[in-house]
Amino acid sequence: MANVLLIEDDDAQRFVASFALKKAGHQVREASDGSQGVTAARHERPEVIVCDVMMPGMTGYEVVGILRADPELANVPVILLTAMSDRKHMRQGMTAGADDYLTKPYRPDELCEAIDSVIARRQVQEDAFRSSMSGLVESALEKQKESLGRQYESQLQREINARWTRSANASGDVHLDQACVLLADLLGGILPAPEAELAGRVKKVQQVARDTLYLFGADYVLPYGTKLVAVFRGDEATLTTPVELRVLRAALALSKSAPRLRSYTVAIHTGPVALVAVSDELHGDLGHTLVPGECVSAASAMEEAAAVNGWRIAASEAMLKAIEHQATVGRRATTERGDPTVEITGLAA
Missing domain, CATH: 3.30.70.1230 (Nucleotide cyclase, GGDEF domain)
Incomplete structure (x- = not known):
């Protein structure tokens, strides 16, 4: 089960979401606005963040932007909660780096499924990254590390540019x-x-x-x-x-x-x-x-x-x-x- 940070300014909706997550076995910490949520995330790094979009003071988009700019929190999955009336603004959150979104009103089981899904996807990404890094380390031990690093970075950049011209x-x-x-x-x-x-x-x-x-x-x-x-x-x-x-x-x-x-x-x-x-x-x-x-x-x-x-x-x-x-x-x-x-x-x- 995951350590979840729930950022929601509406007391009733925060209570319902927190109750559903705890019932599913997750550990839940709560924040009533974006500023409190960012502070809580920096104090103790969560495994998943669930954040409302429309909040006074700091919106969910701003929360995502701050998290993605923080090296310690940049890869924490974020699920945005948004009302149907916000749909023309949804892309802003996804562009900022959100991993998923749920449209209000949502069922408690949908929230639990979304959390399970982002955790599973992030685990696959981390496993693939560790595997690729292991291969690089082995190659570096066989060759001069500094030279290999420069060659690898240069080649990677050329391949990316060639693919996405x-x-x-x-x-x-x-x-x-x-x-x-x-x-x-x-x-x-x-x-x-x-x-x-x-x-x-x-x-x-x-x-x-x-x-x-x-x-x-x-x-x-x-x-x-x-x-x-x-x-x-x-x-x-x-x-x-x-x-x-x-x-x-x-x-x-x-x-x-x-x-x-x-x-x-x-x-x-x-x-x-x-x-x-x-x-x-x-x-x-x-x-x-x-x-x-x-x-x-x-x-x-x-x-x-x-x-x-x-x-x-x-x-x-x-x-x-x-x-x-x-x-x-x-x-x-x-x-x-x-x-x-x-x-x-x-x-x-």
Whole structure:
């Protein structure tokens, strides 16, 4: 069980959350505002921090920013609690480095599951880090340590730059050598309805999807026929939440928000993406439109295969390789293009 720091200014909600966590076996310390929470975290380092977003004085976003700037607390998982009315601001917390969020009102068991999940993911990351460091130490013992260190840092920087090259020309066009793409069909299975009613449904589902995608760090969300395509730049991945994991969680969040009886399919893939800037000569507005390419075409074919097979989420083999320790998989299939694809059923425990 974990040592949890609960930061919540509402006495009633703090009591309910604390009671649920203690009942689940966690050790809980409480703080009634952000300043007290930061002080408590520095006094005794918690294993997980659960923090409300909208608090007087210091908001949850500011708490996350302070924690991530503190070397002693930078890697402590943080779960944000936010009301539905705050959704347009949610991305600020995720960008600052939060690991997860729950929307109020939430069930006590959801909070306990979120804590178990972030602890499990952080343990996997720490194990992988220790394993990689062990290998570096062994190599360093065989060679001159100082020279190897300089070579390793230089090579790592070159590899990162080569993988996540992003260039924009003077007109605003964007070329990503490697990006993550999420393609979602939000309207599948909607029964015929009067135009006004259908328009309302489309507007609602589009807004919810865009909020979710931007929350998890999408850089571009663009229409693709009746579907949506979100593009995630790899060069903005954070140490706490890799870009592939954010894409996976965005796909799961979209799937979870969809009505059970409606077809609602998502495909995730990784590869090169290009966008061209479109300017309105009259108004001067500058936006982007997606350039059809191999990566987007493959994602579209996977989404269609998912719809045919009754899946909610489909992933390419390239994407699965990046998230294999975080995702649980189901069935496998082949798209009409001949590309293999796999069903994603959830997050690994």
